[in-house]
Amino acid sequence: MSEEDAESDERGTSGTVDERGSSIDDDRDDVESVVAAIREHIEPDAEERDRLRTVADRLIERAEAAATERSPEADVMQVGSTARNTWISGDRDIDIFVRFPPELDRETLERYGLEVGHETLPEGHEEYAEHPYVKGTVEGFDVDVVPCFRLESAIEIRSAVDRTPFHTSYLQARLDDELTADVRLAKQFLKGIGAYGSDLRTRGFSGYLTELLVVEYGGFRELLEAAAEWQPPVELDPEDHGREHETAKASRNAEVGDADLPFDDPLIVIDPTDPERNVAAVCAAENVARLQHYARRFLEAPRTEVFEPDDPDPLDETALRAHLERRGTTPIAVQFEAPDLVEDQLYPQLRKSLEGITTGLDDRGFDVFRATTVADDTAVILAELAVANRPAVERHDGPPIHVRSHADGFYEAYADDPDAYGPFIDGDRYVTERPREFTTARGFLESDRLFDVGLGAHVETALEDEYEVLVGDGIATLCEEFGRELARYFEPRP
Template identity: 70%
Template structure:
């Protein structure tokens, strides 16, 4: 962030802090109580370190046997001391020299992974890696290239060692402790995680923000006064611009926005809860209780009270990882909403759920449209276009008109679909913008639920329906 930006943010915080902040000791009291929960105790640290050391030793032996110039390092929050008590993740990166071709790197990486974690299984990000469990810890063994600069990366995982190195230089014990507090807060309010289902704050982004603002409370004080778009540039690269609501230029790679995945909604959600916590500090902000499934009687009361028409398109979930599935679901949701709105059914609100099945769920303000719809033509004085419009309808026995309304031709023609169900059950559903795998799944079969039929969603999506019908920021 530039000096000018820093000065502006600090002055704004000072102006408001003097009016709205609770006594400092009330915030500190909550921080003290929560810190006992989020900070790993000595025995937990020692156990993680012992398991990590054993993994690093195994991985190093397997890697150097295949490539003498290879090395290994621990990455992620467990390497930086910013992991929360109860987190069970250890990331081991196996670095190979850049002269190695990618195909060989992938082959060596899998061999090293399986030798390090004999019971592990293969997963795929930009290239395959081995994932497994050792003594209660979730372990990733990830191959990457050992490069001189993050700007030379060949895949996203090549950046991670640079992130670890940078943050080790920035984080002291106090900032690491404040990072754990911040992660606990972000988890509690539901915005922690850079997966494409959550579209929130990654661990690396969280650590950068805490370093940028100097701690947990200064971060929240800055957040409550953010005016999007927010642009932070920790190393003053100053060369690249982005259109995202939150921009944090990667200190190790000026061409990358670390916060690119963050949705505008989650930035706003963080701002809402930052203000709420600073106004009234409470440990509940750090709690992550899952909603209870909505009961059938509760759903019935909501539907009666709202007097809308709920509709749902339900189909078997495509065989995709969540980071592939959710963007396709959102695209499909947007396409279906746009078409329903365009056909006059007035979508009040909509969302999508996924489990073993997927659901596009919408509430309609209008459930039945007339059998005819108005179609306005051009003004009569626009000679060629108006004549084409008139000629298109004048001999159609199913059309009322054409007639004049003011200076325009108007025709009232038969409406193609008078109910949302009729449209959703038709082949025209496949003409809207759908995710490719969603379209394939729909072609294999789907069901339409309207009105009280949506009660059938409760066994699988009761918690999601509670969140939908009892919304909070």
């Protein structure tokens, strides 16, 4: 588990605006009336609050008893959106952090943490992130019991989860009723546009980042007005740490794999509890741009619909073939059994493999037009090609003839090659036309040369076991498993 898991509010949320079954009218009035309509449906009511509080208090009491039995100086803290009152009606997450004194060694902390977790959640199961924790369900609530060290400062952290209690304390001191209501609006807005969640599949805005932005700008509307005018890279430093990202020392962004790099992101929000960390490091440029787009559209024409995720209808084979005929491109897909990894491990590997394969296709002249990757039971790397077939020969330019040593070497290398045309002179240099290694994209993808490109380790292993290459109309077989994802690709929206 990472700290973002405790703060992204992704678990157990259906993403609909109204979890109580009500409908929201198509209100196109001004921002205030739209906001009022949304607030009515995302604000947890008294009964929902009481039920969550009752369950949380009972679990906290149980965790405290188990923790202090093992370490008298241990304590328990509820963190995340339910602790900060920024959760949306229908969310079902309770995050309980068991804090042990820093003198404890990590091995003992992990052992105590699992023991406390199992005593708190007898029906729970173990999951693993930076260190193991216990996850379970109690009366419909998704509960995590996570061990961490109780430290004086987030700068002293030993793992990512250690800083989460500092985030909760920081925001609890700054969020009033009005701002918490605006945080809910911001979260629902980001969910509606598909930019909410710090998981490495979404690469969007975490719950903590969303809360910091609302606090920094002073409200939901103020955040949208600011985002509409952002000129990335956008740099925010809530506590004026004064960290200059161009010249600063290494950052604490280990969760996204750049711990040795200074901040170089489209959105930079210096963690108020840890000046060496960019809270927005995981947020992809496209999601920053997506927020800008929808902020502008909403402020120009406020609509309740933008707060509701609008998943497209799955694309069927007939519709897919119509798109292919209209576009005149050649799609090609590599399909294989998805590696057995959690999404935060799988999607970085899929993206790395996508980059490697598309680079390999481009380098061989197949001109990738657009590409994507998706996964479910199987995984797919899909590239749409502007050029799918190449001539049997390719031009190979040599050095200028006046560069004698290199020119002589080039000439001698091809002079006796019976399969090559030339060498001959074109302008001031030698040129040869040699046989092309692959005349079709399929030929390249079905060859061992596929494994010369940069692939994710687990993806490479899966491909070594078995994979299938689908070309043209052949990708229609993907509709059954990936109809919705294909609709997003062939019917794209911001």
